[in-house]
Amino acid sequence: MSRALTVSIDAMGGDAGPGAVVSALLKTSLRHPEARFVLHGDEAELNALVSRQARLKDCVSVRHAPGRVSMEDKPSHVLRRGKDTSMWHAVHCVKAGEADVVVSAGNTGALMAVSMFGLGIIEGISRPAIATIWPTLKGQTIVLDVGANVSASEEQLVDFAVMGEAFARVILGLERPLVGILNVGAEDQKGNDAVKGAAQILRAANLPMAFHGFVEGDDIAKGTVDVVVTDGFTGNIALKTAEGTARLVGSYLRQALRRSLLSRLGAVIAAGALDTLRRKLDPRAVNGGVFLGLNGVVVKSHGGADAVGFASALDLAIDMARADLKPRITEARGRITAESIQMIDKVGEL
């Protein structure tokens, strides 16, 4: 492309407001001086914020969008009535070819609906998925779907495997990411029909993919595989259960350290170490889910993200825009022909 790499931003989507978005831009524009940013939202408010920052003058432009999607708006309502919103404008800026990637901290369901409607789904993929980057004992693991769908057929799980593998190559820089399907046991006979069928297809199809087989819930944090495939119902619940558990452990730790004067002294001395711990567990550091399977890149920042969190979503968006996942997904998906799936289904019936 002749123009610079451009990020389209829904500046009104997050709880922290456009102020946090502009603070995030100050960080990201330092790290990526070549990138350009288009802010969609209330023109007067955004111009006032941007004009105060000399460094943003050349790399940021503002486009007026009077409407705003709230966290309570139903996706169907936004599709019918939301054409004036900052979210809609931000997505359609990518559709029009004026930007390479869109970032929003807004309503996830609405963002998925507007993105599917505006950008369309990659040919051969039946449903998009939301992928997240999960910290593990070994580093990082991609988990998908964490909430785009409330169920998944065997073929949809296969799509997720193909998309997650392509994502892991690009974002984790792995040459041959190991892919596993989340299940209640590692043995072949365990699980529901969808996971068993997907495993059969991934084993039988002639894919250039390192398929590990089934993994269990504790394998995510162990880092047993690089990509964990699951339906959006289970994936969303697993993700939020992990967040809740991390907070519970943190709360236990604080209680334990407060209990005695001696341990309070220890806590003061150990404060540096606890800061390191906090940084590693900081959800802002690996902020941003990515919508995979669309004809365009969409990064969803956490709704409650502050400037640090939004900046890390912007960084992820720039990495995604540089890497072109679509050809790899299309190629891998093309290898799983309808005939091969039918064949496997027949073998399964025997």
Added chain:
Amino acid sequence: MSRALTVSIDAMGGDAGPGAVVSALLKTSLRHPEARFVLHGDEAELNALVSRQARLKDCVSVRHAPGRVSMEDKPSHVLRRGKDTSMWHAVHCVKAGEADVVVSAGNTGALMAVSMFGLGIIEGISRPAIATIWPTLKGQTIVLDVGANVSASEEQLVDFAVMGEAFARVILGLERPLVGILNVGAEDQKGNDAVKGAAQILRAANLPMAFHGFVEGDDIAKGTVDVVVTDGFTGNIALKTAEGTARLVGSYLRQALRRSLLSRLGAVIAAGALDTLRRKLDPRAVNGGVFLGLNGVVVKSHGGADAVGFASALDLAIDMARADLKPRITEARGRITAESIQMIDKVGEL
């Protein structure tokens, strides 16, 4: 009953072996001097272990069972060929009315199959469930199903709600436990058909139950409700994801404390506090899942449980045997008539 409260124990089931079972008995028999215990397994090995402990002479009896269920045995294989195993004998001791509750650290799938076959399912309940006690910010929450089934219909989720509520009254000592259904969002329109249908039934049926509605994954550790209802696929993955997350946080903490000499000094001083933390998170302290919905009480101890873990499963078993859950489950389930479910289904179609 005229005989003393009696616990039937599969002494050969766990990874730690019968030695850990006998050590656990030393602890539990101190806490419950009135209880009796029947050990099923290799007679020579068990007698040698028990005879060394004078205190166990009067409260423990040994019954020979030559066979043993391995962790790899398929449930169907155990049903066909497992009649000589310690697990089979332990379950059938309850069936014969010689004991009130059975405890095993063996193969979960086999234990469920042998228990369903041997004890039968409570009338009106379609499938049993495994309930576990989850530590939370507020205390403890019951989560079920965590692995008896790989899916659940709306009616099965309703059964789980009824059984979990009865369990929470007895084990958590609550007068009016708050029940929630695990979902991907708290709003009514979110989720798959099973959770939406179950919520409709629980709202409409005239049950003496405090139904909260939907909860999300992070609500488990928050303690938002006392009983979290989910299908066995999602529940098992949520439980193991939480275990993995707790280990990950523990590992980060150790790394952080080791990093510098100063923080090492802090760690030494804070050691007492960290011990408290470890005890709170110790999976052995809340060891044991309970099979609900059977005509008899079955407590499953963790396969890797040591003496401390097995003793806490024995304590839970004794509490369960003292409380008689079955009448409450039957009564509550009886209020949800086929007519009321059909009526709700019709309203749902409108």
